[in-house]
Amino acid sequence: DAGVTQSPTHLIKTRGQQVTLRCSPKSGHDTVSWYQQALGQGPQFIFQYYEEEERQRGNFPDRFSGHQFPNYSSELNVNALLLGDSALYLCASSWGRDRQFFGPGTRLTVL
């Protein structure tokens, strides 16, 4: 049983560019949440998708957007990248609002 997978593993972008990160949830899970983890900090909630809709959103600007597909996989898009967007981006999947299981993350570096 595959766990949560994310791609790519690492990404380097320059300021102003746009990036798309991808996540496949654990088998049987229907909910995907995205988190941003800065160095030395705990993960911060970006948004959560359920039934292909954004169900809840954290305190992140509109530059952060997402999508969930019918197979429950999800994408995180960030536009107009800033230096401060450099972080580990984590995807977590769950069955509804039950325990969340995390993927390995995508390390984004903005130069």
Next chain:
Amino acid sequence: GQQLNQSPQSMFIQEGEDVSMNCTSSSIFNTWLWYKQDPGEGPVLLIALYKAGELTSNGRLTAQFGITRKDSFLNISASIPSDVGIYFCAGLNYGGSQGNLIFGKGTKLSVKP
């Protein structure tokens, strides 16, 4: 963003020692979870707690859901080298539109030199 108060921030362990860490919040949670994160990896779920006062074990790990619903504790007995890493507590509320985890800043476990 909102974060939980987790302590200690870091600690050094010697193999065989017991370890304790805790997490407090100004608001109540329906669920407390404890995760461990190794360098360059995502957090791995260790224990989930669903009821105030609940005490749950997972091998050498024991966690408790505080009676006030504003705190939780994690104990590791007879620590071994692979226990090294960063431990995060996370609170979760169900209901309405809520469903996101609120994390602490982590407790970093290192091996005593």
